[in-house]
Amino acid sequence: MKETIIGVIGLGYVGLPLARLFSTKFPTIGFDLNQKRVDALMAGHDATLEVSDELLNDAIQNHGFKCTANIEEIKSCNFYVVAVPTPVDVNNRPDLAPLTGASETVGKVISKGDVVVYESTVYPGVTEEECLPVVERVSELKYNVDFFAGYSPERINPGDKLHTVEKIRKVTSGSTPEVADYVDAVYNAVLINGTHKAPSIRVAEASKIIENSQRDVNIAFMNELAKIFNAMNIDTHDVIEAASSKWNFIKLSPGLVGGHCISVDPYYLIEKAQVYGVLPRIMRASRRLNDGMGAYVANQTIKCMNKKGVLVKDAKILILGITFKENCPDIRNTKVVDIYHTLEEYTPNITVYDPWANPDKVKAEYGITIASQLSTLNSHFFDAVILAVAHHEFKDLDVQRLVREGGVIYDVKGVLPRDIIDGRL
Numbered sequence: 001m002k003e004t005i006i007g008v009i010g011l012g013y014v015g016l017p018l019a020r021l022f023s024t025k026f027p028t029i030g031f032d033l034n035q036k037r038v039d040a041l042m043a044g045h046d047a048t049l050e051v052s053d054e055l056l057n058d059a060i061q062n063h064g065f066k067c068t069a070n071i072e073e074i075k076s077c078n079f080y081v082v083a084v085p086t087p088v089d090v091n092n093r094p095d096l097a098p099l100t101g102a103s104e105t106v107g108k109v110i111s112k113g114d115v116v117v118y119e120s121t122v123y124p125g126v127t128e129e130e131c132l133p134v135v136e137r138v139s140e141l142k143y144n145v146d147f148f149a150g151y152s153p154e155r156i157n158p159g160d161k162l163h164t165v166e167k168i169r170k171v172t173s174g175s176t177p178e179v180a181d182y183v184d185a186v187y188n189a190v191l192i193n194g195t196h197k198a199p200s201i202r203v204a205e206a207s208k209i210i211e212n213s214q215r216d217v218n219i220a221f222m223n224e225l226a227k228i229f230n231a232m233n234i235d236t237h238d239v240i241e242a243a244s245s246k247w248n249f250i251k252l253s254p255g256l257v258g259g260h261c262i263s264v265d266p267y268y269l270i271e272k273a274q275v276y277g278v279l280p281r282i283m284r285a286s287r288r289l290n291d292g293m294g295a296y297v298a299n300q301t302i303k304c305m306n307k308k309g310v311l312v313k314d315a316k317i318l319i320l321g322i323t324f325k326e327n328c329p330d331i332r333n334t335k336v337v338d339i340y341h342t343l344e345e346y347t348p349n350i351t352v353y354d355p356w357a358n359p360d361k362v363k364a365e366y367g368i369t370i371a372s373q374l375s376t377l378n379s380h381f382f383d384a385v386i387l388a389v390a391h392h393e394f395k396d397l398d399v400q401r402l403v404r405e406g407g408v409i410y411d412v413k414g415v416l417p418r419d420i421i422d423g424r425l
Contacts, residue, residue, distance in 0.1 A: 004186060007031060007077030007109070009102050011041060011067060013260075013330065014119060014154040015083035017050050017165040022081075023065035025189045030067040031074050031105070041067045047358070049329055050158065075109045079186060080116040082106065082131075083154060085260060092267045092287075094123070096130055103131045107138025110147050115174075117150040117183055121265050123209055123272035124202040127151050128175075143175070150174040150183035151201040153208030158259070159328025169193040173204035212265040213283055218252050219262070220286035223293055226254035226425050230300065236425070237414050254425045256297070256335035256388070256412065257290040258324035263333050294338020297425060301339075301386055301410045302346070304422040310383050310408055316349045318382040318402060321389025322357050322370060326413075329356045336388045337366050353377055355393055377402060384408040390415045 004026050008019035011032040019030040032038050040047060044057045059065035068074070084098040099120055106116050116135060118127050132143050141147050152172045157163055172187050172195045174180030184197045198204040226236040236254060244251040257263045266283050273280045305312050324334040336352075343350055352370040354362075362370050371377060374397075381404040387394055390413040399409055400420055409416065411424040 002078065002113075003027070004079050005029075005077045006079045006081060006186075007074040008081045008083060009074075009105055010082065010084035010098075010120075011037060012083070012085065013048050013050055013158050014156045015081070016041065016046060016048070017156060018081065018083060018119070018154075019067075020051050020055060020059045020065060021165050021190045023059045023063040026079075026186075028063075028065055029074050029077060030065070031071070032067065032069060035069045038067045038069045047329070048158070050156070071105060071108060075111075077109070078111065078114045080106050080110065080114065081119060082116065083119045086120045086122055086264070086268065087260070088264055088267045094268050094271050096122075096126065099126070099131055100134055103134035104138050107135040110135060110139050110141065112141065112146045115148045115150060115179060115183065117152055119152055119154040121153060121208050121212070121261065121268065122205055123268040124206045125272070127201050127205060148175050148179040149201065150179060151204045152183065152187060152195075153204060153211075155208075155211075158330045159325055166190060167192050169196060171196050171198050171204050171207050173198040173201045175201060209265055209269045212262045213269055216257060216262050216266050216290060217282055217286045218250065219255065219257055220289045222252050222254040223257075223289055223425075227296065230423075230425075253414065254293075256293050256324075256338075258333045258335040259330065260332045263287075263290065263335070291335075291338075293425075294335040295342045297386065297388070297410070297412055298339045298342035300423055300425075301343070301384055301408065304408045304410060305384055308406060308408060308422065310406065312346045314349060315347045315383040316380065317343055317347060317351070318377065318380070318385045319350065319352045320354070320385065320387045320394050320397075320399075321391055322352050322354045322362060322368070323389055323391075326390040327356065327392055329358060331357055331362055331365060337368065339386060339388060340368060351377070351380070351382070354389070354391070356391055382407060384410065386410045386412065387416055388412045 006022045006026045006028040008015045008030045011030045019028050022028045044053050082102045084102045087095045089095045136143050150173055152170050155168045170187055172184040174183045184195050187195050229236045243249050270280050270283050302312050322336045323331050354370055359370050359372050362368055382402055385399055385403050395415055408422045411421045414424050
């Protein structure tokens with residue numbers, strides 16, 4: 001068998017860590033349309049912080065890893081991996097444009113005998129019904145005759161330094177039994193905990209979509225409980241701690257559900273289910289409930305302010321954190337902006353502080369100007385402070401000194417000392 005030369009298309013949160021890992025065992029080239037992104041990576045820095053400068057430079061200097069925006073440079077590859085986003089549109093319907101574009105790229109470079117593996121999260125059938133016909137059309141090659149395919153869903157958890165890509169057990173699949181074995185062997189060559197070989201591409205696609213849908217439903221249940229217990233003046237976290245003393249209780253916490261996975265992926269299965277005449281009521285209800293939690297937090301904060309006699313109109317409010325999760329610069333689909341916009345109806349004096357987020361990206365994406373230095377807040381005394389993201393910097397922050405006497409502290413994440421807060425989710 002000829003040497004495996006890997007080309008990874010899409011160098012974001014998923015593609016770059018995978019490409020870097022593959023480069024330790026195989027000749028690997030990363031391809032991305034964003035030339036600035038490519039230049040930064042080749043200079044040895046990953047702005048997403050998913051790959052450390054040390055690992056990235058080691059891959060470049062010692063393993064020959066290369067990133068490029070020039071399609072000609074990936075024509076020498078014979079094992080292509082597509083790792084591009086799968087977003088939804090303004091109506092929460094699947095947007096397959098990035099996948100279609102990446103498939104066109106593959107079609108321009110793929111040769112006879114090559115394999116293309118998709119990692120992007122999709123509903124069952126997308127790889128074979130939507131992507132591969134594009135590859136066939138552009139390449140003028142026949143699927144499963146001239147070239148072959150696989151699907152191995154990504155399981156990257158942005159900001160997670162424990163479950164890194166080499167430690168993740170990955171699902172693999174192939175368009176023929178022989179290709180399935182080959183795809184499985186390539187991934188097994190770099191993974192510490194091995195793989196699970198699914199019987200078909202559609203099974204592999206389905207397995208990924210339910211991973212995040214399950215979490216969405218479970219978190220929605222906890223968010224509903226939080227609303228119920230808050231109305232009863234019972235601390236939700238105390239209830240969860242008590243219930244988790246039972247051996248088979250699944251311990252989860254309420255919270256904001258943002259990011260590019262849990263808050264997006266269920267829509268792909270919801271859309272496809274309806275094509276087959278199935279109305280996914282639980283999944284749709286979970287999405288509605290979780291999407292409304294930002295506004296709920298803002299209204300709970302206002303309720304706390306009213307109880308303490310803090311005037312809401314034109315109040316000075318500080319929101320700590322805007323990324324979609326802790327210790328991560330990812331701002332995609334963050335629900336903290338829903339807190340901001342709900343409060344904006346009452347006051348223009350809202351400050352957002354986040355040491356992890358890129359201010360330029362936040363401004364471009366959401367039109368919100370954020371503070372990235374704590375020193376800019378030292379002279380402020382806010383009427384209310386909302387801890388929205390549990391960055392490690394915030395856990396040791398003296399939040400009380402940022403609030404005027406009689407002001408409100410609301411803790412979305414349940415990490416602040418209970419005796420200093422006025423409410424928590």
